[in-house]
Amino acid sequence: MSGRAHPPRGGPGPAAANAVLRGEAFRDPRLVAALARRIGSAVAELGRPVTLMHICGTHEHALGRFALRDLLPEGLTLLAGPGCPVCVCDSALIDAAIGLASVPGVMLASFGDMLAVPGGLPLRGEARGDVRMSLLSARARGATVRTVNSIFEAAELARAHPQREVVFFSVGFETTVVATAALLLRRPPTNLSILEANYYTPPATGLLPTLPGFAVDGMLLPGHAAAVTGTAVYRGLAAAGIACTVTGFEPADMLAGVAALLQQLLEGVARIDNSYRRVVAPEGNLRALAELTEVFEPAPRRWRGIADIPDSGFDLRPAFRRHSARTRFPDAFQAHAEAAQEHPAGCRCADVTLGRITPDACPLFGRRCTPDSPYGPCMVSHEGTCRAWQAYGMRHGRIAVRTA
């Protein structure tokens, strides 16, 4: 996307009235420059290196698209943490999706982001090393897979094909599960079921400070997730001494979030601030939460290549289990592989996801693993850190230019 900082010449178009709502005011170069100066002086005042982390694929995209790391001072590192639902999706769930798509009469409806993600099963007849089956390779072998942009499109598919069973691969964080809950509460087609693959991030982010080597001073919390859940779910992070602030996605939003974290460090406190007040209410979206709680209950989930984390996923409650693909097609589900073998051999997606390494530290990045021919999930999904690094050339860091 183009990082337009002002409307095109020739006067505002019909969409200009919504400019503020769309966040254009938060791309103003003067505002961004002022925030960058504030960040620079705060880091100078702290007089020590600072490491911050965000946990959202959309934040990494904003960092890339607007080259915002260029604007941060030496001594301030901003890492990408676990922010990609596709990347952490259990390989056993992908294998189940492939199994479901191969059941006669079943049509699997998936977000496009999921299609090329390798699961756990080897791709037969493939000579190039550890290549795994994906929904794309399954489709090439006759499985029925359709791309949808939402569960509502999956429901339309189910209505249009009453003789088929449509299974929606419900991948995503707490933001997307809300739509699944909303649909299941509103007379869903009886031939629609869901493959429960939604992940709840607070239990996972709460574990981050307990990991060996984790040395993060502050965290930018994802604005759209907090808009649903509210801010209190992150209090464990603040209790662990990590400065936190809920952060939006425009350049000024992100720098304002960084500045708020530095302010906490200067004050010597760790609390949960809200740098995205125009969207996020402290209590979250109560109506969405009520629907979510009515339809789903907390469940343990395997975070791919990382760990089994209690309460980090959503299972359908008994009253809705008739819409669970696991209930309808139990034979399509198999046991987990070992966590260490969940990613293809040599893939460092798990380390990238936890912010332990940057993508360019993976020997496969940009060589064996590219957006055209992805090897691991972090390069497939638009939410993946490797994909964002490749898309915006972030391995180059600050790029110096020489003119004629």
Add this chain to the structure above:
Amino acid sequence: MGRYETIRLSHGSGGRLTADLVRDIFADAFASEPLAALTDAAVLENPGGRLAFTTDAHSVAPWRFPGGDIGRLAVAGTVNDLAVMGARPRYLSAAFLLEEGFRLDDLAEVARSMKRTADEAGVIIVAGDTKVVERGKGDGIYIATAGVGFVPEGRDIGPHRLAAGGVLLVNGTLGDHGLAVMAARQGLDAGSDLRSDVAPLASLVEALLRAVPATRFLRDLTRGGLAAVANEMVEGRAIGVRVFDAEVPLSADVVEMSEMLGIDPMVAANEGKLLAVVAPEDADAALAAMRAHPLGRSAAVIGDILVQPAGMALVETAYGSRRVLEMPVEEQLPRIC
């Protein structure tokens, strides 16, 4: 129009129905003498100069989209490929692959649209062919066009003339075609003012070359948009390209739709836009010539050619920060959160 309302397999058999189709639709719409002669090949005048020759196949779904249709696209696409080589486009051929069941009045509409576009571009359609595929084996209509133009003496436009210091211009807003078609495909076009920019650029190129005969490089910004062309320019050459993000003209509708669909307008296709590279001292004249033309009113200087980093295309943001403008990956997957 004969006895049928839709295309039958026999329309492509070379028999009577084929003759009806050529006479009633193509010869009538194209009003071209060489075509009306119904000979096996058109025999044409040669106005002199080097010959430029190109071909392009067109499939677009939906075939009628906001701001144009596949007929206009098929003519403009080939005309523009000739024009950006400095050629004056002259003759076109058109081959149609039609799906059984395609409506004949729709075909007539496409043919008329081709004729209008050809007239705008100053080319004549001199040869054609039609084949019919079974229902379910095509997307309604595909059109392949080939074109011939003549390059006047003294014109030297091409990548060999790219050098550091060159100034990049575009003749208007980017991304309109790609986003208009994408929006139509997803049913998001209702209430939107997004229109494809599809247009033949021959007269704009002539106007530019009159004002700045020393123009170094021209490319139409079709599939892959500005990002693809910028990367092709630097590939294997000791130059870099820098695009100033805030200078790239974008309509408010394109900005809005690109945010909604998660598609970068710099990667989206255009069908009536070109990139020109001129010497810095020619930039003002080139900009003025483009802006004086109806297809260049929102032309802009958008970047320059660098010494370093060689082999890279960059975007410089309004904040002075820089990122890589990557070669686009073909598939555009919808974002999920």
